Amino acid sequence: MLSNSSKYAIKGVLYLALNSNADHKVLVRDIYDTIHVPEAYLAKLLQELSRHGIISSTRGPKGGFYLSDEDRKHTLLEIVKVIDGENRLNSCVMGIRNCDMDNPCVLHKLVGGNKSKFINVLESTTILDLIDGKKGVEEFFPM
Amino acid sequence: MLSNSSKYAIKGVLYLALNSNADHKVLVRDIYDTIHVPEAYLAKLLQELSRHGIISSTRGPKGGFYLSDEDRKHTLLEIVKVIDGENRLNSCVMGIRNCDMDNPCVLHKLVGGNKSKFINVLESTTILDLIDGKKGVEEFFPM
């Protein structure tokens, strides 16, 4: 359902949500170990998210990645769509042609409901929602 | 969540459920076009299922793949486990270490419920359940 890349991206954004703001940017090298994502790969993913305006970044000294207040209003689904593309989530669970919500195949009816709910959660959950009331990274990235 | 291979396999088994029995075996070459799965690849998948006792087959003239009455009692989850292995479904949605149902990470709590339900459907649905009351292939594989 979700690619590894999307999971990585969400973990990265989550870290930024908990540890950064416009006045305190963070470097990929400070993140990757905590969230268990290869450094160079994480860099690529964050760059992609930045390019799409999901997160913020500045180059050069004192630069790094961070989340503005606006950034925090983005949903998990937006992250997933940037990384995995629209198609992956929209396609029929069973990969059957001409099958969608309106004209579901038998299998779609069977498992499609749960999938829809899964997507709904991603769509209705913002970064802010996720970290609301949480204090530290430990809670999100248990060893 | 499900690999393409698993989807292919389920489609193949579904076709067998609708079109075969011990007295009427079918060849891969008669299946693949209808369910839109590459011929040689489908053959491999069905062979794997046969090897694991999920479906039946015999070689030689009048041979082919088919489902015995017993075969029809297998669940979708069994098919998925043979093709994708145990790990794919059991791993944490977010790929976070030491995270499971008992000690869920924040994201797990968020989407884990829907995933569990998805797996429950696969686990509680047999091949027989799937085709119960259905008349033809068209209903399952709409063009």
Next chain:
DNA sequence: CATAAAAAAGATAAAAATATCTTTTAATCT
């Protein structure tokens, strides 16, 4: 302005998933 810091971009590599092709084995039928 020169230097250093850090993201951005581009190129390449490795691994996994998907797909095909060839050879072997087993079953049936004449």
Next chain:
DNA sequence: AGATTAAAAGATATTTTTATCTTTTTTATG
């Protein structure tokens, strides 16, 4: 028994995903 049929097994190829490495561009600062 010999020929033929079809799955089983094995080997190879392609594509996609995941991952790394190198170069370039931007920015801050001495």
